Amino acid sequence: MGQLPNMPWSIHSIMLFFALGDVLLVSTEPVRTAMIQIVKTSVVEGEKVEFRCVISAVHGEQAENKGRNWFHLYKNREKISSQPEPGGRGAVTFTKQDITKNDAGNYTCMYGNENPGDVKNISHGSSVYLNVQELSYQLTLQLDKHNPMEGMDVSFKCMIPAELRDAAGEESFFHLYKDGSRVDSQAAPKGVPGVAFDFKNVKRSDTGSYTCVYGKEKLVNSANSKRSRPVYLHVTEYMTATSQQKLTGEMTTPNTSIKTQHTDGRGKCE
Template structure:
């Protein structure tokens, strides 16, 4: 459990059967024992205005009415960590393509520029319970996902904890986003309006369509994974407009989509769509012709000047 300086934190203790009293203990500090009488099977302990002294390992125990002089075994320890803004935020990267396939393997790497042996933590922004940790003797750690599942998708961030101690860095500034190709989602269809060869400067619209929305649609340029645009989505159709078509827009495009309620699970790509732009060759030919006319005109002018110069000298 991670908390910021001065904030409050609540630790929950729970048992399957009814208990009369719960005890919260901090490892290595017998004076820190807290007791709370309760007639149910759970209890909560709140620590207010958390400081460095509150960090450490905590366990719970309980006793009941029948054996009030005996307590249960201690629970699995829980660590209370304090965020230290003085610690550098780690970096994070994902060694995968834009969208990973189910049951494939990917890894997320976390690192700090200067560090000692410590523990790296990987946080899932969509599910706070998915906290992974790796002990490292270096300034980096690798989190490996083998046979990835749909529930592994999402945004991930890293934090770093030097050891020994219970101080932890703030989370990484950027996220590593794990997108997964869901084979249960059929590929969409892609189309363009107007159809066929399109003139320079004209406006076009590219549509992407599927069934059973609502969906979010994205347009990609083939061969360039960084060329990605969010399409204007309307339930089961997405649209992307280009108002002033140029030669740079020429190429092959495809689209994909994700469900609104599962934004990290993507469909397969549509069939490629070729955007053909007319007027590009003609524009090039006109330019060459103008250059040729300029050169010829300059030569004629030089010849006329020479003739006039010669005639003037003869006279």
């Protein structure tokens, strides 16, 4: 069997050639990774978390045309957010509000082009694991109408369950939140472990996720207070006769025509 001719490049050269074909997709150079920093690695649902992504000084000196360089935040090797590098500072902060159990996972940072493509097989450098503790729901929030029409009245009833009343404390204020912003507050009546938040003539803009919180009159951090599971209110558009006619369209005309034929023909279609 004849010998293979001498190749002008080695197998290492071939691998390097393919690697250079798309540096962003297969490169494992440290210049493509970034350090990730986090203040707390264990948080409770509802808290805010800030991820700080920083590139090394060496990379900062080598980088050219910083306007095209981006930071990317990954969770379990799936990209979840991106930001351009601001003014060559070499760092950005990713903020996640209202953390939930689904946000738990392993987070890493990458530094590169705006669209890095598939980087699942690249070494992502430093990483942090975020542990999210499930919030203990200590209130009950009930809504009498989940899908009211515009102009209707709705009522939220916020109560402390019987088994938790002895440990409820003396904060004595109930607060109603919509999408994380407080919309109403009431002092707890003496001897009554709950309140009702009544809304008159609701509008489409009232649609949202509502949560009840029990604590002091002025809350510093609602995430650390007793709270309920969220309840979703969906306000639908008020259906006038004109609106219904627009929705049915031409279907109204044949029905009217048939009824007229029966009336005019005394039971016979002409």
